[in-house]
Amino acid sequence: MTDPVRTFLEQQGFLVLDGGLATELESSGCDLSDELWSAQALLDAPDAVRTAHRRYLEAGADCIATATYQATFEGFRARGLEEADTTRLLEHAVEIAVSARDDFMSDLSISAGRLRPLVAASIGPYGAFLADGSEYRGDYGLSAADLYDFHAPRWQVLAETAADLLACETTPSVEEARAYCRLAAVSHRPTWISFQCRDRAHLADGTPLETAVALCDAEPHVVAVGVNCTDPGLTVSLIGAARRATGKPILVYPNSGEVWDAEAKRWTGAANPVDWARSAAEWLAAGADGIGGCCRVGPSAIAAIRARTASSRRTVTSEG
Template sequence: MIILDGGLGRQLAAIGAPFRQPEWSALALMEAPQFVRDVHDSFIDAGADVITTNSYAIVPFHIGQDRFDALAPQLLTLSGTLAQAAAEAADRQVKVAASIPPMFGSYEPDKFDPQMGQQMMQLFQRYLAPSADIFLAETLGSVLEARTFLDCFVDCAADLWLSVTLEDVKPEPAMPRLRSGEPLSALLDVIATMRLDGLLFNCSQPEVMLDAVTCVSAFRDRQPPRPTGLGLQIGVYANAFPLMDDDYEHANSTLNEMRHDVTPQRYAEYSVQWAAAGADIIGGCCGISPDHITTLRATI
């Protein structure tokens, strides 16, 4: 079992780092990067095997086009350097996952522009590659976003993980859907013929993750052996947001309260179910703290 870190942005807010919308986690990177290193260290101390670069909000959607044009290379490099330094200081092996975010806003798959998105992803690849053991696309919401990422990163030396976000309201049992409304099966048809080391699900409620893991586990069992002998890894890192219904705009403009029922112990109980269904990689997204990761690691 590989243990990921938790929600970097919300943990920055919890420890008093500069944090607001629309800059989100990028604000700490620009104004007080020591806080970012402190959060990396806290998740490593909690037991994370993989920490994620603080690059999720380094997009025009969050920091504005002018700041993106002027500062993106510098900020991307800094986010990688901070994570790499924390991993190297650990007393055990810790890997760095370079976060490749949705380029046009979380939960906004309809706004994705493939040409512009690919150009931006190439920028992320260039400046995060020196620090990346893994390239991790996070919170992608459509098949088009996923395909663009896989096409763009097909030749990278690091491992390649794709993480998609799911509808929080299940349309029917055992039929998970991406935020775009597309069935998960449509994504599986695409990745069946493409290079991918791990398929993960993130930034959705814990309750919808089990069906997705079960679906991908069955898909994995049907696939022929890979030349490397290593099968597709499956991962989950859910959030503690309240229910996201048909209107996601507020997720990018306000700071939502976290659910109080997603305690460290309850989250660990969900994780046991995901592991039993076939998950190899488990961590947390927004609202999942170092305390959650400590309990998760002890339980798993």
């Protein structure tokens, strides 16, 4: 198995992730109020998805995540799609991202000096399919075996695409992490697992982050771990907790600090005033290997992360 994250880090020393895909789609005028959320754009506005990927690449992202976070066989079946149609949509989502990446690299006026960005096939948690906010609670009442069965059909399709790796995002439950580890082992595909955390040390379901990360550390096909869609103020502590359980790369991509209201289907509360450039330097110093943003974090933040991350790594290299 080729480890694309480790290979990238060995060549560049850091990995800049993209920001919130749904956030950028909404800013371009897409209506994502449907329960399919960003996956709705695969049906209604695939060109907008391609444009959003391109904007993040131009901002400095080394890795873009596909619009498959909330794309499931069950969700599309409720819209009347046959299994073959859903399979094609999943494949097309990866094709859109790969095409955006390849077009970006062919434009040497903006890609000169950049390594070939990675494409991560995004896999959202069971709670994302439910569309009731349970990805921030993890209280599914399902076993790892149940969750394996739910995720397996989509996983099997995405594992056969040209994506560089699979990205399990906003994972709130240790049982879901168990299912992902088993799927990674069966498919032999490089995978990262990123957790949703309720505080400085615990997953949304109350499991210590160290416990969940140690589970991932034991599976060779899980090539990186992370935290995402958490308050940025928790990030330094969560990096420390993850690092105590693994030597694998750590990826962090917090949200804006606002809170998702599942009933109203909108973000509420005040955004945490984040200086993304300064925070990127702080998170690198704490032990992060990849940095980006999640919900309510757009290309301008990714550009700031890129500039500071590259500068920080150059400083370390020159001093070394």
